[in-house]
Amino acid sequence: MKIMMLSWEYPPRIVGGIARVVHDLSHTFAKQGHEVHVITYQEGDTKEFEKDGDVFVHRVTNYPINANNFIDWVMQLNFCMVEKAADVIKEYGKFNIVHAHDWLVAYAARAIKKTYKLPLVATIHATESGRNRGIHNSSQGYVNDVEWMLTYEASNVICNSMFMKNEIKNLFGKPSENVFVVPNGINVNKFEGKERDWDFRRNYAADYEKIIFFAGRIVNEKGIQVLLNAAPKILANYPNVKFVIAGRGPCLDELKGLTSYLGLDNKVYFTGYLNDVQITKMYKAIDIATFPSLYEPFGIVALEGMLAGAATVVSDTGGLNEIISHGIDGMKSYAGNPNSLADSILECLFDEKLCERMSKKAHEKVVSEFNWDTISKKTIDVYKKTIAMAKADSKSKVKLSSLATAESMGTAVEVNGRDTTITTGTTDKEIQALHNPVRQKLVKQS
Secondary structure (H helix, E strand, O other): OEEEEEOOOOOOOOOOOHHHHHHHHHHHHHHOOOEEEEEEEOOOOOOOEEEEOOEEEEEEOOOOOOOOOHHHHHHHHHHHHHHHHHHHHHHHOOOOEEEEEOHHHHHHHHHHHHHHOOOEEEEOOOOHHHHHOOOOOHHHHHHHHHHHHHHHHOOEEEEOOHHHHHHHHHHHOOOHHHEEEOOOOOOOOOOOOOOOOHHHHOOOOOOOOEEEEEEOOOOHHHOHHHHHHHHHHHHHHOOOEEEEEEOOOOOHHHHHHHHHHOOOOOOEEEEEOOOHHHHHHHHHHOOEEEEOOOOOOOOHHHHHHHHHOOEEEEEOOHHHHHHOOEOOOEEEEOOOOHHHHHHHHHHHHHOHHHHHHHHHHHHHHHHHHOOHHHHHHHHHHHHHHHHHHHHHHHHHHHHHHHHHHHHHHOOEEEEOOEEEEOOOOOOHHHHHHOOOHHHHHHOOOO
16 A cells, blocks of 8 residues: 555654654554654654655655744645655655544545545544643634544544543544554554663662653643642651652642652652653663543553563543553552542562563463554554545445436436436435435335
8 A cells, every 4th residue: 555644753753652653653564564654743853754764755845934833833744745755755655544643634635635636544642622621711722623623534543442432432532443543553563672771760760769760741631639648658668668750740849849749759750751762761760650530531651661571550531441451461549539540650670470470361361462563453453444435435436427427417326226216306415315225215206
């Protein structure tokens, strides 16, 4: 297949989890022989075009004018993506499928679909309503509406958990048969041959201390405040612990203030952004990985903790709730409940044999269920269904066109395997009804 991916982030530009998903999925497709072109935003000194392995990466810059706000900036980005897509199609020929990732590329996806008559698949990685626990202002309402438009324009929608499938159905009214659950994946060889770097670890904890680790965007929905509020109970029962929080985001100063208020300054490290080398070292240095999210469509970071061999503790929300089986390959806590989170972490701290059993099971689960080969095959299946739908729709339009011609002539035609006479007395709505066998009797006979 010739596949066009639209994403506002792609490495080295990493804003959230979309960049890694698009990167790994694209590279897996390319290894399987598909031709993949990613259209994304150009940041810093990245190249406008490069061949990243076997993946064609086309980057766009926004117009040299200042956008009034983020939404206007996104609109400019979409204009530029449409221009780039036109150039790409002109140079490389027509594509089989367009795959749009989240609302930030919705306008470009719609324009490309309509202009070039291409089948469209959309992945909804998260929703504005879910992130904010509802829609509370006009900006959030706008994003919610754009998300609806993207799901409406896409023949089929991919999401990464049953939690997200239900959310998409309830928020946007997308039929269940057009929403497919395809989990995110991970490079299962990510930690192969990697051992604990004790010198690196000593930057954060003494050898006798346990490290409890969080990685992700520093935003309210990730529940870092829940972890900080659980820390006093954890330390009261198990003092030899350090908390390491990696990531960047708008809530950093607020969380540092909470850390000081709780008297945890000598127990908590905020590392900022960690690059791939650093994050790999960190996962091998820690003892417990915890992700106490309040809202989490999936949770790739949990897979990383499980794959690295750390005991992984998550909240029972969203995709995290589907990844972990409590007490078997990880531990769960009640979302937003510091006391519950503390209890699950303490159980791991005091029971090393439990941690060993869970770590082994977790590693097996990640390798067997969340590898990119398996996930790419599921995605290709969605592509094939979408392309088949587009072909069927095209044939349907041709048939309707023939029916419209026959209508003016009073011609007998076959619809759905049955002879039907179309005459000048048949309305357009009745002609369209012919494609529903239950409603064929609506056709008038003159």
